[in-house]
Amino acid sequence: MRRITLTEVGDRAGVSRSTASLVLRGSSKISKETARRVREAMDELGYVYDRSAANLRHARSMTLGLVMNDLRNPFLADLAVVFERSVRRAGYTVFIGYSGDDLGDQQQMLSAMVEHRIDGCLLMPAAGTERESLKVLGSHEIPSVLFARHLGGAEPYIGPDNVEAGRLLGRHLRTIGVKEAVFLGGPSPSSARAERLAGLREGFDGRVELVDGGLTDSTVSSDSGSKAVSRLLGDGTIPDCIVAYNDIIAVGVTYELRLRGFEPGSDVAVASFDDIWIASQQVPPLTSVSTHAEEVGLACAEELLAQIDEPRQNGQKLIAPSLQVRASTGSWRPRKEDR
Template identity: 50%
Template sequence: MSKVTLDDVSRAAGVSRSTASLVLRGSSRIPESTSDRVRLAMAELGYVYNRHAANMRRSESMTLGLIVTDIRNPYFAGLTMAIEEAAHEAGYTLLVGYSRDDVERQYQQLETMVQQQVDGILLLPAMGSDLNPICGIIDRSAVPVLQLARYFSEELDYVGPDNIAAGQQLGRHLSSLGATSAVLIGGPEHSSARAERIKGLESGFSGSGVTFDANRSEATRNNAAGGSEGIARVLDQGIWPDCIIAYSDAVALGIYAELRRRNLEPGRDVSVASFDDIAMAQLLLPPLTSVSTYPELIGRKAAELLLARIRDSSPEPQRSLIEPALKVRASTAQWRPRN
């Protein structure tokens, strides 16, 4: 007779494999009735959790895995350097992979890192990530996975910026300039970070008289080319907002370039603001107003939380948000409303 697996249990209980896994780990997020149904299926099928095998899988290799979408983005580069430094200080070696925002490539890299017997994995999720296959990897290997910078599930640990607070800070600042309209350019359409920044902006603009329609924002690739393409589509519609908000400083680079191709000067003809505050933001002309989301702090905190998770098998997921800070510069400070 073949061995009963967790997949068998989940099918018998009528739940997903990830839900069955969370019941097994004692998660408080699962309703008691669901938990009872899963445990009944375990008993009826004779499922036995091999804790010894899990512990054997948890023998430490002193390596960590990191999967990010694109190291060419300076924000992600800063994040990676901070994680590597924290890992090095703790005596770990960091293995790095790049998903290029491709889900299948991401899962292949996760599998490869598990085969390399890493002790834990930090994941900047590709768009469209699904919890079930990742939970499958966790169940088979007992390797903890932590999400950073953006997330797709509340059932895994997460460290990232407080994007809602960042949007609120920027919205209030732009409102104080006497602006009447604003548009958001850039960012992956279904990204948690983009959705939260929009929510924060809506809150920051609330009651100010600034027209901000999230449905008219332009989702693009998170790079300069995406910024250029996104603002071009807006301007080609005859829309000339008082404020252009870039999803990130990388996107803002493309916005600056496209505005100048059209003989429009950032900070004079239109105010431009952004998120992340990477080093180049203050070196642009004019220097770019940006909300600092501190990738170095996120990277260090994520590494620390993952290392703690390796030594603590508590099932309750941890969530840590880094407080942002608005850095006002000439791209908004020198702008004046049009007559």
């Protein structure tokens, strides 16, 4: 006789396979009514729980996957160090892969990690990732947590509050008298870039013109910041302020401004996000919104370990940012014609 599957039970009860599985495990996250429907469906279909097979499936390898776009970004490096150290204390070894924001590479790495029977995966989705591509994890019941970028759904996610980060910076720039700001850099499409832009608009409150200066290429590097400024000034645009997607891009922004005869911080205000260690060491020191990589890394570790113990869909946490005002905006004054 053909064995009834848990997927069929979920279909009969009108729930997902993972929900039916949680009912079997007695999860407190499932409502009594849902649990009742699932158990009724089991009785109706004659489902028999194969405990020996389940034990084999859920035997832990004590390994985790970590997939991000580029470890050379100091924000991600700091985050990864804290995450790895935290889960290592819980007995786990981490396999790390880098997508370079290439969807094909990301899929290949996820498949390879599944083959190595990882117990969970922390994933920074490559730009343009669609939810369908993550099924390689779900189909093997591997818990996953997204970080730094999300897909706009209910998937477990940990990251900075990018909207608030943009809002804080926007209010500051509006207060010092900025009338026009250009936003440069960042991967597109990505939730982090879209949210930082949205927060800036809220902070500007309609009193500062915000121009999306876009990208010159897909990389998040100082070189891309330099190229973006070259294009911007080549069009004859000299804004009050340039807001970089992150501090790495801001380094290229300040370099190119000087190369073209403009002094960052006095001729053009410059600001950015993440507040990595190089921000305070720039000349002038860079105004940046700290997105607290170490706090994000610790929260990622805690959430992924919790998901492994008891999968759920509501594990989302945003880390509050903080604004660090320095001379790159603090020394700027409106041009005489703007006064």
